[in-house]
Amino acid sequence: MFERADAILAAVPLLAVSGLALRSLIAVTGVGTGLLAAPLAPVGPLAALALVFRELLVGPVAEDAADDQP
Template sequence: MLERPDAVLTLIPLLAVSGLAVRTLLAPGFGSGLFTTPLAAAGYLAALALVFLELLAWPVAQRLSGS
């Protein structure tokens, strides 16, 4: 059974690669560097946000506070 820590560890690389994957799919169709360039960083930022959210707001923070 897939538990929360496993899901979070699976989501981090998937989010990091998702921006590059979307950029690769859209670049040939639109061909606009101004449109596709921010998408590469979007995946990395989403993965970083997930890590910080997990550390600061969810089970890790609850375990550290003793709740």
């Protein structure tokens, strides 16, 4: 079965690459300039980091930790 943990582990590298992929797509199509595409590069890794922190602070790991406390 495909569980939540598997989905999160699969999403992290996809999110990390997504900023570069979007930036490359804009640059190749010629729709935007380099100045428009430049801020998109750090978006992917920041989104991946936000996903990891959200899972640690709000997800099942945090719920399990809260349940174990007396």
